[in-house]
Amino acid sequence: MPHLLAAPLEALALEVGAAAQLHVCGVHVLSHRIPMTVQVLLRRADGGDVSLDECAAFSGPLGEALEASGLLEMAYTLEVSSPGIGEELLSERDFGSFRGFPVEVLRREPDGTEQPREGLLLGRDEQVVLLNVRGRTVRIPRQEVMRVRLVTPSVDT
16 A cells, blocks of 8 residues: 555656656655655656666755655655666556566456466557466456566576
8 A cells, every 4th residue: 555645745756857857657655664765766758767867866856845845754765766677567668668578467366366477578458468478378357457567587487
């Protein structure tokens, strides 16, 4: 479940990102860390990955906006980066860019249980997500797919 501050922090980051011509892909609040950590994931507005310099340049204005907003009254660490391994695939661009990469699909079975399935991403269409699992094409109905994310390949994938 997302932290209560995630939505207002994301709205603020989106505002700062738009001014810098950067797209905010996600904001995560890690309240279990001491101090609390706010992670902001960025891409360029054109969809490209951001550089370390761009992350550093964005961090200053975002930090100032966070301080001015008063949203965070406790100590926190701000981390700004580009999405990496472990990233959840959401857009059509993501599914096209990571075709052939190892992914984990979290699927809700008809009995309500959740079942992870790993394989190489072949793509998705309106009805199914396609995986290559040990040389076989597996079709997972999209209405049963809860999440698709990049993973480090397992030995038997």
